[in-house]
Amino acid sequence: MSDQTRFILNETDLPKFWYNINADNPVPPAPVLNPATKEPVTPDFLAVIFPMLLIEQEVSTEAYIPIPDEVYEMYKMYRPTPLIRARRLEKELGTPAHIYFKYEGVSPSGSHKTNTALPQAYYNKVSGTRALTTETGAGQWGSALSMACKFFGLDLEVYMVNVSYQQKPYRRYLMETFGAQVFASPSDRTQAGRAALARDPNTPGTLGMAISEAVEVAATSGGLKKYSLGSVLNHVLLHQTVIGEEALKQMDMAGEYPDVVIGCVGGGSNFAGIAFPFLRENLRSGQRTRLLAVEPCAAPSLTRGVYGYDYGDTARVAPIIKMHTLGHDFVPPAIHAGGLRYHGMSPIISSLYDAGLIEAVAVPQLATFEAALTFARTEGILPAPESSHAIRAAMDEALRARETGEKKVILFNLSGHGHFDLSAYAAYNEGKLEDFESPEEAIRTIPERLPEIPSMQSA
Ligand SMILES: *Cc1c(COP(=O)(O)O)cnc(C)c1O
Numbered sequence: 001m002s003d004q005t006r007f008i009l010n011e012t013d014l015p016k017f018w019y020n021i022n023a024d025n026p027v028p029p030a031p032v033l034n035p036a037t038k039e040p041v042t043p044d045f046l047a048v049i050f051p052m053l054l055i056e057q058e059v060s061t062e063a064y065i066p067i068p069d070e071v072y073e074m075y076k077m078y079r080p081t082p083l084i085r086a087r088r089l090e091k092e093l094g095t096p097a098h099i100y101f102k103y104e105g106v107s108p109s110g111s112h113k114t115n116t117a118l119p120q121a122y123y124n125k126v127s128g129t130r131a132l133t134t135e136t137g138a139g140q141w142g143s144a145l146s147m148a149c150k151f152f153g154l155d156l157e158v159y160m161v162n163v164s165y166q167q168k169p170y171r172r173y174l175m176e177t178f179g180a181q182v183f184a185s186p187s188d189r190t191q192a193g194r195a196a197l198a199r200d201p202n203t204p205g206t207l208g209m210a211i212s213e214a215v216e217v218a219a220t221s222g223g224l225k226k227y228s229l230g231s232v233l234n235h236v237l238l239h240q241t242v243i244g245e246e247a248l249k250q251m252d253m254a255g256e257y258p259d260v261v262i263g264c265v266g267g268g269s270n271f272a273g274i275a276f277p278f279l280r281e282n283l284r285s286g287q288r289t290r291l292l293a294v295e296p297c298a299a300p301s302l303t304r305g306v307y308g309y310d311y312g313d314t315a316r317v318a319p320i321i322k323m324h325t326l327g328h329d330f331v332p333p334a335i336h337a338g339g340l341r342y343h344g345m346s347p348i349i350s351s352l353y354d355a356g357l358i359e360a361v362a363v364p365q366l367a368t369f370e371a372a373l374t375f376a377r378t379e380g381i382l383p384a385p386e387s388s389h390a391i392r393a394a395m396d397e398a399l400r401a402r403e404t405g406e407k408k409v410i411l412f413n414l415s416g417h418g419h420f421d422l423s424a425y426a427a428y429n430e431g432k433l434e435d436f437e438s439p440e441e442a443i444r445t446i447p448e449r450l451p452e453i454p455s456m457q458s459a
Contacts (some may be wrong), residue, residue: 001254001255001257002040002253002254002255003139003162004085004253004254005084005085005087006082006083006085006154006226006270007082007083007085007248007250007251007253007254007255008080008082008316009080009086009211009249009250010080010205011076011442012247013077013080013246014072014079014242015067015241015242015245015246015251015426015448016067016072017064017065017066017067017245018064018065018067018238018239018241018422019063019064019165019238019241019244019245019276019277019313020060020061020062020063020064020065020238020241021237021241021272021279021280021348022060022061022234022348023061023062023063023064023352024063024280024283024284024353026283026357026362027046027352027354027355027357028061028235028351028352029322029347029348029350029351030321030322030347030351031321031322032321032347033309033319034320034409034452035311035316035318035319035320035440036128036317038093038451038453038454039215039439041198041319043055045319046058046319047217047405048191048218049132049165049218049219049227050226050351051123051127051128051129051225052122052124053225054120054123054124054128054392056082057234057235058233058234058235058240058319059234061108061309061404065176065228065238065244066424067119067207067232067404068119068122071118071119071122072382073423074118074148074151075115075118075242076108077108077407078106078108078114078125079107079141079242079246080085080246080250081103081104081107081243081246081253082102082104082106083100083101083102083103083246083247083250083253083254083403084098084100084101084245084379084381085098085099085254085379086099086100086101086104086375087206087374087378088378089374089375089378089379089395089398090398091378091454092374092377092378093395093399093402094402095218095398095399095401095402096401096402096405096406096407096408097300097397097398097401097406097407097409097410098256098407098408098409099394099398099410099412100127100250100256100258100410100411100412101252101394101410101411101412101413101414102243102245102246102247102250102274102411102413102414103414103418104240104270104413104414104415105359105381105383105384105387105402105414105415105416107144107146107291107415108360109140109143109144109147109174109419110140110143110372110384110416110417111140111144111270111415111416111417112139112240112243112269112270112273112413112415113141113143113144113145113230113416114144114147114237114272115239115240115242115243116144116230116239116240116269117141117144117145117228117230118148118151118299118331119239119443120132120145120228120235120236120239121145121148121149121151121228121281121392122147122148122152122227124152124154124226124381125152125153125154126385128280128315128363129153129154129156130225130226130227130347131154131155131221131224131226131268131374132145132149132154132155132157132218132225132226132227132228133157133158133159133214133215133218133221133225133226133228134155134156134157134158134159134214134216134225134227134228134229135158135159135160135161135185135207135211135213135230135253135340135385136159136160136164136210136228136230137160137161137164137169137207137210137227137318137339137340137341138164138168138174138264138336138337138338138339138340138384138386138421139164139168139171139174139175139288139338139383139420139448140171140230140285140339140386140416141161141169141213141230141339142160142171142172142175142180142182142386143169143171143174143178144159144177144230145180145209145228146158146174146175146178146179146180147178147183149178149179149180149249150178150179152447153389155179156180156186156281156352157180157181157182157183157187157214158175158180158181158182158191158214158223159183159187159210159211159214159219160163160172160175160182160183160185160215161185161205161206161210161341162184162185162186162203162204162205162450163204163205163334163338164186164205165182165184165205166184167334167338167423167424168338168420168421168423170395170420171420172418176399178333183213183451184205184360185210185213186203186205186209186210187213189217190212190213190216190217191216191315192209192212192213192216192313192314192315192317192434193209193213195315196209196212196314196315202285203292203331204329204331204334205410206331206332206341206342206343207266207315207341207342208311208312208313208314208328208329208342208343209313209314209315210307211312211313211315212313212314212315212317212448213322214227214287215227215313215317215318216315216317219317220301229265230267230269230344231267231268231269231342231349232269232312232342232344232345233270233346233348234347234348236267236269236322237268237269237272237273237346237348237349237407238274239273240269240270240273240274241272241276241277242273243270243273243274243275243276243413244261244273244274244275244276244277244278247277247278247411248277248278248281249276251411254260254458257287257289257409258278258289258407258409258410258411259289259290259409260289260290260291260292260408260409260410261289261290261291261292261412261413262279262292262294262390262394262397262411262412262413263273263289263292263293263294263412263413263415264293264294264295264337264340264386264387264388264408264413265293265294265295265297265302265340265345265349265360266295266337266339266341266342267339267342267344267345267346267385268293268342268345268346268348268377269346269350270415271291271294271349271413271415272348272349272414273345273346273413274294274412275291275358277453278291279352279358287293288422290359290360291357291358292358292359292361292393292397293349293353293358293359293360293361294331294358294360294361294362294363294389294390294392294393295340295361295362295363295389296335296340296362296363296365296368296389297362297363297364297365297435297436297438298332298333298335298341298365298436298439299326299330299332299335299340299341299342299343300326300362300438301323301324301342301343301345302349302353302360302362303322303343303346303351303361304326304362304438304443305324305325305326305344305359305361305443305446306324306325306446306447306450307322307323307324307350307354308322308324308325308429308447308450309322309324309450309453310325310327310343310429310450310451311328311450312344312346313453314329315327316328317452320451320453321344321350322347322355323344323345323346323347323350324345324349324350324354324448325343325345325446325450326342326343326344326439326442326443327343327442327445327449327450328344328448328449329449330439330442330446330449332439333366333439335384335436336345336365336385336421336424336427336433337365337368337384337386337388337389338385339384340386340389341387360383361393363389363392363393364435364436365433365434365436366433366434366435367392367451368385368387368388368389368391368392369388369390369424369428369433370387370392371388371426371428372385372391372418372425373393373394373428375388375391375395381414381417381419382417382418382422382425383414383417383418384416384417384418384421385418385424386415386416386417387413387415387416387418388418389413390412390413390414391412391414392409393412393420394410394412398409398410410448
């Protein structure tokens with residue numbers, strides 16, 4: 001075991017390939033359905049909003065997909081990212097556990113989202129796309145894609161969930177600085193947005209609504225604009241696996257192997273990024289690392305949702321996918337972890353969870369901020385509210401190890417920094433944050449709010 005604190009790889013250790021879990025996945029995700037016909041989607045349906053190169057990655061079962069040279073060179077601006085042993089946090093908790101975290105907050109826009117923003121912009125550019133549309137919650141995805149679009153000379157329209165647009169204006173200024181156009185969602189620029197505003201003029205907005213707007217703009221652009229999604233889809237999870245591939249090498253440098261790997265989940269991409277390379281080792285080499293996904297109690301799709309077919313967006317224009325869902329019309333409470341306010345979940349994460357190959361837990365907002373403060377005060381890094389869900393779960397594992405005296409090795413993904421989330425910290429410090437009642441009524445009615453799928457629901 002190493003006595004180092006930071007484990008830093010050389011530039012030449014940056015992985016040359018992304019790892020595709022669907023090469024080893026014993027429970028491949030169910031087919032994606034066309035929202036109009038409810039039949040499996042055809043590539044030409046998807047080609048209206050995505051470039052073919054990304055559609056190919058979406059359905060690929062190749063284990064290793066090469067990272068294009070241009071993307072690789074840009075990754076080198078911030079990768080490999082550090083893996084750090086949280087020695088001061090361990091001491092504070094009085095735990096015999098060893099706590100390591102992979103720090104994705106060093107990326108230029110401050111989160112792991114850059115790992116997929118760069119390749120998505122690249123594949124669009126080489127496919128002749130002129131402009132992209134997207135949604136963003138707290139704004140991390142929008143910032144990452146704004147930067148990537150500027151690098152590759154693409155225009156970008158961002159539909160930003162209204163509550164975050166209001167709570168977190170600085171993320172908007174960052175996107176605009178990178179050259180993107182940002183609109184509060186729901187907006188009056190789309191049919192989906194106008195319908196949502198007609199239903200509730202004061203709606204805080206949701207990722208599901210913002211997705212509807214961004215998809216509509218791309219789908220009605222006559223092929224000029226494509227749509228880009230920052231999570232959920234197979235190709236997004238694929239791009240994030242550089243995190244776990246690096247972490248495997250860094251744990252090796254540390255002379256330890258994790259008993260548990262932890263990540264927060266909104267749509268599932270940063271968790272997949274760190275966990276899938278370790279899952280491969282479980283599946284292929286008999287390792288037995290626990291893989292723990294952490295979600296907010298306010299949007300508990302894995303732990304309380306239904307595993308079934310549902311729309312990816314509120315206006316029912318996005319494909320129907322089999323996933324753990326709270327219902328496409330579910331409006332999560334306005335928690336500060338805006339990136340975790342999604343009604344559904346990645347179909348790969350859902351099927352792995354259903355099969356018991358990964359675990360999940362939900363944590364409340366106040367306990368999450370408490371963990372964030374402990375982390376900031378010991379390790380000196382201000383975590384994103386989303387990432388703090390992983391910190392909460394890692395601390396809980398470490399505290400349990402203190403009870404049992406076990407020298408557990410814990411690895412979590414610190415998916416981003418919280419420098420643009422200071423209004424949330426101010427609210428917490430002033431005692432103005434609250435926990436939300438678990439949405440019992442909404443959860444009880446999920447089955448009746450899902451679309452009827454004639455042939456597939458039982459398949
Ligand atoms: C977007 C975001 C998340 C949630 O998205 P996933 O796709 O589940 O990773 C988590 N952490 C940060 C910092 C984010 O920006």
